[in-house]
Amino acid sequence: MTSISLSRRRFLHAAGASALTISLMGRITDIQAQADSAAAHAATLDYHSLAGQYSLAPQVSYLNHGSIGTIPINVQQAHISYLQLCETNPWLHMWGGVWDSGREQVRQQAAEMLGCNADQLALTHNVTETFNLLAQGLPLVIGDEVLFSSxxxxxxxxxxxxxxxxxxxxxxxxxxxxxxxxxxxxDDIVALYAQEITDKTRVLVLPHIDNTIGLRHPITELANMAHAKGVEFVLVDGAQTFGMLPLEVASSGVDVYATSPHKWVQAPKGLGAAYINKKLFKSLQPMWVTWGQERWHGSVRVFEDYGTRNFPALMALGDALHFQAQLGAVKKLERYQALWRHTMAKVDATSGLVWKSPRNWDLSGSLYSIGIKHAKASDTAKVLFEKHGVVVRPFDDPQLNSLRVSPNVFTTEAEINRFCELITQLA
Ligand SMILES: Cc1ncc(COP(=O)(O)O)c(C=O)c1O
Structure with a gap:
């Protein structure tokens, strides 16, 4: 049994004393115990066998984890069990408080993986929601400038x-x-952003890893440079990094780090998390308001005050975070680097394919862009999927005309080779 699973149980047992509460806690503990034991088993598997922990169709070669993740079977089962438990008495589970301590435990787990305190983390719906909150809620006036790149x-x-x-x-x-x-x-990237900042720039928005070419932005260096030049708020879109890279957002120097665990954390769809530092917290107005404003006054929870929430999915986020923690952040990163190196070598050796992403691993991740010469990217992606079951994301932008590949740790080198060979055949 791991420390996280033990602390989850302790937390839940500490939550209530009535016979009903204890019996419900017992059921939640059983659901989590099953998911935990599958996660512990998954952590002992090699990456090839790990594929068996997911439910991707056998004819599908899923090279598109950057668009949306696939949920491990144990997390799917935990999610179903939470849904079933909820439906035994919806009022009790949604409003009776039995999942309040579980929600806070999920916040704690997410904060540990992001590298911040739980009281700095709002549990939202996705990255888009967090940026809407920021665009609506920051005190910007005529003359202020918000800077971002293409x-x-x-x-x-x-x-x-x-x-x-x-x-x-x-x-x-x-x-x-x-x-x-x-x-x-x-230094080149920092210089590129630095030359765009003017004395009017109050906000800088940037992706940690962008979704087109997969450039891993040096967020600490960028945040330090921008703040030194007078930019007040540095806001980072971490949709593509949470669950992919080890993160330390609180010490990175950024003011907000928004993410969507339905990609690389492989959590149920429609859940988000946002680190909001204390300086920005004081300036930000909430986007949605209801009874929580009074109850949670002074806490980052005022930014998740949207009324009824999807508690079963949120509880399953805890199991997804646990699954990823068991796989090990550093071990995963090593695997991603090996797949990146393999793919780049294969692309370089294949005529008709062009590597369009950074060649420096420190500026890369498990998402890269492969240019094709013979046909429109979206037409090729369509054929790859419809005839061969290969799922990639096309970009028809004339500068790129590329297929974006975003493998997970269990993607095999053989799948990458097949993808490259299929494109050569199609040409
Ligand atoms: C870099 C990046 N930011 C933001 C988003 C939007 O994510 P969501 O729909 O979860 O808000 C995506 C989705 O693909 C993305 O890749």
Whole structure:
């Protein structure tokens, strides 16, 4: 039994004393014990056997974990059990408080994986929600500028454009030079952002790993540079990193780190988490308000005050976090690096394919862009899926015309080889 599973049990048992509560806690503990034991088993498997812990169809080669993750079977089963338990008495589970301590335990687990305190972490729905909260709730006025690059995802960009039209602050979006990025260093990236900052820039928004070419932005160096130049808030979109990279967000120097565990944490869809530091917390107005404003006054929970929430999914997030923790952050990263190196070598050796992502591992992750020459990327992706079951994300942008590959730890080298060979055949 692991320390996390023990602490989860202790927490839940400490939560209530009535016979009914104890019997419910017992059922929750049973659900978690089953999920924990499957997670412990998964941690002992080699990456090839780990694929058996998921329910991907045998004909599917899933190289698109960056779009949406696939949930381990034990987490799916825990989720179903929480749903069934909820339906034995919906009022009790949603409003009777029996899952309140479980929710706080999930917050604690997520905070541990992100590297922050639980009281700095809001449990939201996704990254898009957090950026909408920021665009609506930060005190920006006419003359203030919000800066981001073309690598920003729409979920972290469109809300600023929308709000700027209503409130009069300015948006500055610059084109990230996709062609040069292959051989960029940390200093090059910091210099690129630095030259765009003006004395009007109050907010800098950037992805930790972007969803197009998979550049791992040096967030600490960027946050230090931006703050030194007078930028008040550095806001990071961590949709592609939570569960992929080991993280220490509280000491990274950023003001907000927003993420969506339905990608690399492989949690139920529609759950988010946002680290909000104390400085920004004081300036931010909530986007949704109901009875929680009074109850949670002074706590980051005021940003998750959206009324009825999906408790069964939230509880299963705890099991997903536990599963990922058991696999080990450093071990996973080593596997991602090995797959990245293998894919880059294979692409370099295959005529008709062009590597379009950074070649420096410190600026990379498990998401990369492979340019194709012979056909439109989206047409190729369609054929790859419909005829061969290979799932990748196409980008038709003329500078890229690429297929984005985002493997998980259990993706095999053979799948990567097959993907490259299929494209050669299609050409
Ligand atoms: C980098 C990045 N940011 C934001 C998002 C939006 O995520 P969500 O829909 O979970 O808010 C995505 C989704 O693919 C993404 O890749």
């Amino acid at each position: 690598l920003n995802h729409p979920g972290a960009s469109i809300c600023w454009t929308h709000q700027s039209q209503r409130r009069g602050f300015t948006i500055k979006q610059f084109n990230f030079p996709l062609v040069d990025v292959l051989n960029y260093s940390v």
